[in-house]
Amino acid sequence: AQTVTQSQPEMSVQEAETVTLSCTYDTSESDYYLFWYKQPPSRQMILVIRQEAYKQQNATENRFSVNFQKAAKSFSLKISDSQLGDAAMYFCAYRRMTGTASKLTFGTGTRLQVTL
Amino acid sequence: KAGVTQTPRYLIKTRGQQVTLSCSPISGHRSVSWYQQTPGQGLQFLFEYFSETQRNKGNFPGRFSGRQFSNSRSEMNVSTLELGDSALYLCASSLEAYNTGELFFGEGSRLTVL
Numbered sequence: 001a002q003t004v005t006q007s008q009p010e011m012s013v014q015e016a017e018t019v020t021l022s023c024t025y026d027t028s029e030s031d032y033y034l035f036w037y038k039q040p041p042s043r044q045m046i047l048v049i050r051q052e053a054y055k056q057q058n059a060t061e062n063r064f065s066v067n068f069q070k071a072a073k074s075f076s077l078k079i080s081d082s083q084l085g086d087a088a089m090y091f092c093a094y095r096r097m098t099g100t101a102s103k104l105t106f107g108t109g110t111r112l113q114v115t116l
Numbered sequence: 117k118a119g120v121t122q123t124p125r126y127l128i129k130t131r132g133q134q135v136t137l138s139c140s141p142i143s144g145h146r147s148v149s150w151y152q153q154t155p156g157q158g159l160q161f162l163f164e165y166f167s168e169t170q171r172n173k174g175n176f177p178g179r180f181s182g183r184q185f186s187n188s189r190s191e192m193n194v195s196t197l198e199l200g201d202s203a204l205y206l207c208a209s210s211l212e213a214y215n216t217g218e219l220f221f222g223e224g225s226r227l228t229v230l
Contacts (some may be wrong), residue, residue, distance in 0.1 A: 044224075050218065
């Protein structure tokens with residue numbers, strides 16, 4: 001079974017600074033998706049960034065980028081120029097690429113605080 | 117385009133009762149998944165429906181059930197409620213599970229069992 005581990009329950013960053021959230025996962029499959037989701041206090045989960053395991057290039061979405069290390073099964077999220085609106089719970093998630101199910105396996109989350 | 121709509125947003129039940137939660141996916145989305153979110157267990161997959169068929173089920177007791185209608189709307193039901201069923205229940209929809217891999221989530225239904 002696949003597992004996703006986020007070892008940082010809480011992180012804090014100053015506005016305009018950079019922060020990196022860690023995620024490791026375990027799988028025996030070679031093709032899969034990895035995601036970072038953001039859940040603000042309003043609770044709606046929002047996709048931040050997605051990485052396909054077969055792509056060597058790290059995904060980037062504006063201020064958000066990932067460091068995907070397939071061999072190490074590591075998938076960290078870097079947030080540059082942090083903003084107050086980035087404060088939220090961040091969940092790392094895994095999904096198989098093949099098969100008939102769209103089940104996501106989530107980590108336990110990292111609560112990010114952004115301070116002035 | 118309207119997002120994923122979940123109703124009700126909040127509800128309070130007592131032990132032994134049953135509850136039905138509703139989810140309307142984004143127009144055109146045919147896959148609907150349900151997740152339970154609790155402080156202790158985190159986010160756990162309940163089940164997924166596509167074209168009115170359950171394609172996958174998580175490790176939950178039979179008290180948890182669901183269905184999908186021809187218009188892709190989905191309902192989940194929890195019977196004989198227990199205190200531990202108190203949670204945020206999230207619904208997510210996607211165009212079709214094989215394609216982009218992106219799920220769009222609703223705001224959830226917060227269930228409190230007393």
